Amino acid sequence: MWKTHNKLLIYILWIMEIRLVSSFTSAMLCGRIPGLTLPQRQLCGEMPDALIALGEGHQLGAQECQQQFRGHRWNCSEVWQRNVFAHVIPIASREAAFTYAIASAGAAYAVTAACARGNISTCGCDVRHKASPSSDGAPAEPWKWGGCSADVDFGMRYARKFLDARELERDSRTLMNLHNNRAGRTLVKKLLRTDCKCHGVSGSCVMKTCWKSLPPFRLIGDKLMQKYHKAKTVQAVRGKRGLRLVISRKKHGSAGARPPKPALVWPKRMELIYLEASPNYCERSLQSGTLGTAGRLCHRNERGPQSCDLLCCGRGHNTQHIRRSKQCRCQFRWCCQVECELCDESYEEFTCK
Known part of the structure; x- marks a missing residue:
């Protein structure tokens, strides 16, 4: 950054x-x-x-x-x-x-x-x-x-x-x-x-x-x-106006009939479009523009993209027990002071292997 x-x-x-x-x-x-x-x-x-x-x-x-x-x-x-x-x-x-x-x-x-x-x-x-x-x-x-x-x-x-x-x-x-x-x-x-x-x-x-x-x-x-x-997957076709991107949709004909050609559909102006499937982004790769997921924080007991199961790509995760002190039970004293106590807290942090 x-x-x-x-x-x-x-x-x-x-x-x-x-x-x-x-x-x-x-x-x-x-x-x-x-x-x-x-x-x-x-x-x-x-x-x-x-x-x-x-x-x-x-x-x-x-x-x-x-x-x-x-x-x-x-x-x-x-x-x-x-x-x-x-x-x-x-x-x-x-x-x-x-x-x-x-x-x-x-x-x-x-x-x-x-x-x-x-x-x-x-x-x-x-x-x-x-x-x-x-x-x-x-x-x-x-x-x-x-x-x-x-x-x-x-x-x-x-x-x-x-x-x-x-x-x-x-x-x-x-x-x-x-x-x-x-x-x-x-x-x-x-x-x-x-x-x-x-x-x-x-x-x-x-x-x-x-x-x-x-x-x-x-x-x-x-x-x-x-x-x-x-986002829609598109492919390139060459026509009278040169190269264009289209979304291909197949139409099914009746039994025994010769299958018709796929209908070519142009992507809408406000749609996002792409040509290639995404890699899994699990490993570091400058070509795909990712640092990989090793060392990334994950959530062990949650679902979604940041869960340890998905983010760590099946490699498992490390668990670190962390203990720290922070200010707590703060009170305003007249006049004009804020007094706080120090409280200890413990929590676990999970990172992808």
Whole structure:
């Protein structure tokens, strides 16, 4: 975790330096950031202040990914130790689908938030939410658009330009990444909420001013986790429009009849998709982006992904008896002191072999 934060800090310091120098020097400094493709370096030189928001978005996505997968065999840790803006997870698994989606959502979210704060010179509030919402002759609502509505369309466009620019190949994995990138950033827009403030005498709500705002990022992570569990396996087919990803569903004909060809179904825009089955993530593997489960804390008497039976992959677990002292029975003494006693407690800790 600290390695990732240190990398992000270095990149952000670079970008802060870029903002203070000429465009020529900006291009040179953008070239020093590892893992960027040529189109990404060009975007960096054109809008260096937006790259700070992208770094914040990457950290946001990393923290949420690790939160959602805490206790799972694959806990989204090793993958974020690599170059901040480069590719992650070489295996085209369900976990890769989630990782690309949460990274894209974090990028769109952070850029949108930076626009609203005025940290990016080329964007600000969404000016479209200024007119009355009832312009079709319907009775006027007792509220009006106002405040600073989140310009999520700008955040989505910039996230698409920057993150999709690393997909240089036109193979099935590229199509998978592009699809999951789009699903992640589109979810940010779908989950925008309408906040309102009342105006009137003595707190009455004679008129309300409303604006669009970003939801808590945890909500986006929760929704993507639901999509992770419902992710669809896809395969590549070549047609008139080139290579495309489809979900194959078999149809059964009548007895004795020639079985029909499987119906090709396109994945929905908001679905997460993947090409390969996930490994078991039991052993350390940099290729699959996991540190393994040896030494991980587990729960002996519980069910679920963090139970010792599942997390330890049948290798068993170690039991450690721990005794410690902590403050207890604290009381407030007038005035102004808190006095506590020291209590001993004993408990067992279980770790995978």
